[in-house]
Amino acid sequence: xxxxxxTGGIASGKSTVSRQxxxxxxxxxxxxxxxxxxxxxxxxxxxxxxxVFGNGIxxxxxxxxxxxxxxxxxxDAAKRKQLNRAMEPCIMxxxxxxxxxxxxLGTSVVVLDxxxxxxxxxxxLTRPIIVVWVDDLTQETRLMAxxxxxKEQARNRITSQLPLDVxxxxxxxxxDNSGSLEQTKVxxxxxxxxxxxxxxxxxxxxxxxxxxxxxxxxxxxxAARLQ
Numbered sequence: 001x002x003x004x005x006x007t008g009g010i011a012s013g014k015s016t017v018s019r020q021x022x023x024x025x026x027x028x029x030x031x032x033x034x035x036x037x038x039x040x041x042x043x044x045x046x047x048x049x050x051x052v053f054g055n056g057i058x059x060x061x062x063x064x065x066x067x068x069x070x071x072x073x074x075x076d077a078a079k080r081k082q083l084n085r086a087m088e089p090c091i092m093x094x095x096x097x098x099x100x101x102x103x104x105l106g107t108s109v110v111v112l113d114x115x116x117x118x119x120x121x122x123x124x125l126t127r128p129i130i131v132v133w134v135d136d137l138t139q140e141t142r143l144m145a146x147x148x149x150x151k152e153q154a155r156n157r158i159t160s161q162l163p164l165d166v167x168x169x170x171x172x173x174x175x176d177n178s179g180s181l182e183q184t185k186v187x188x189x190x191x192x193x194x195x196x197x198x199x200x201x202x203x204x205x206x207x208x209x210x211x212x213x214x215x216x217x218x219x220x221x222x223a224a225r226l227q
Contacts, residue, residue, distance in 0.1 A: 001102065002109045002203050004195050005126030007117035009164045010157055011143035013177035013184065014132040018113045020188040026195070027107055031114040034094035035087065039064050045090035052086050053079075074157045088120065095122075109196055118170060119162055128172035130191065133164050138178050 006021075006028075008014030022028050038045035041062045049064060050057070053072065059065045073080040095112070102110045117123050134142070136158075143154040168174050173194065175187050 001107055002195065002199060003099065003126045004109065004111045005117050005123055005129040006111050006113045006132070007115060007123075007129070007167060008132035008177075009134075009139060009161050009167070010115070011139050011146055012132045012134045012164060013142075013175075014113065014115065016177070016181070016184060017130075017132050017175055017188055017191075018111070020185060021111055021192065024188075024192050026109060026111055026192065027102060028111045028113050029095060029098045029102070031091060031095060031112070031116075034098065035091050038087070038090040038094050039066075043090075045087055048086040048090065049083065052082050074153075074160050077160070080160060084116075084120075092120075092122070108199065111195070116161070118167060123170070128195065129170065130173045130175060131164070131167045131171035132175045132177050133168045133171075134176070134178045136164075139164065 006014060006018060008017075018028050018030065035045075037043075039049065040046060041064075046064065049069075053069065057065055057069050057072070069083070073083045095114075099110070099112075112122075112126055114120065114122065117126070117129070123129055139158060140151070140154050143149065143157065144151060147154070149157075173191065175184065175191065177184050
């Protein structure tokens with residue numbers, strides 16, 4: 001199974017590219033949705049986060065107030081590390097569960113949409129790695145417009161992540177999302193052709209069918225030797 005990494009920065013347009021790939025029939029595992037699931041009330045992730053930040057981050061119904069938690073961690077690098085440490089094992093478990101489901105189903109290509117692909121050091125799982133990039137000013141302007149935030153708030157959120165230029169340098173494929181939506185759609189159409197190309201021998205070997213063939217082969221050889 002080919003696992004394609006998709007990442008970017010806040011307000012870079014990664015979600016737009018993700019939605020366009022899904023619209024073209026490419027399955028996507030969204031790390032943000034996994035994170036939302038593992039932070040629901042009384043889950044493992046919820047308990048770990050509340051243990052670190054206290055009941056002050058909870059709404060009246062007991063769910064985590066994501067906006068309040070965001071304000072705390074985006075302006076404080078130490079608290080952001082605490083949150084990442086609390087959430088990381090929960091999110092990784094959720095991601096591997098979703099990957100396993102696709103592997104069992106025999107999915108040939110799946111996209112891992114992970115904002116912190118490099119920061120979480122899971123980029124080694126994916127090839128190719130796609131980075132959705134925009135220039136710094138465009139990123140800041142879009143974020144301020146999207147969240148109705150101040151320049152300082154936008155800057156805090158942007159600087160909490162690895163710079164997009166660093167991610168671009170580590171990418172196999174770069175989608176420049178500085179232009180119009182139509183231009184991005186053209187780039188995504190070309191991207192689909194690349195990521196749905198015939199699998200390599202390594203991808204075939206570790207596919208569901210490849211592993212089944214290896215197991216059958218081992219069993220057959222073992223049985224023959226025992227005769």
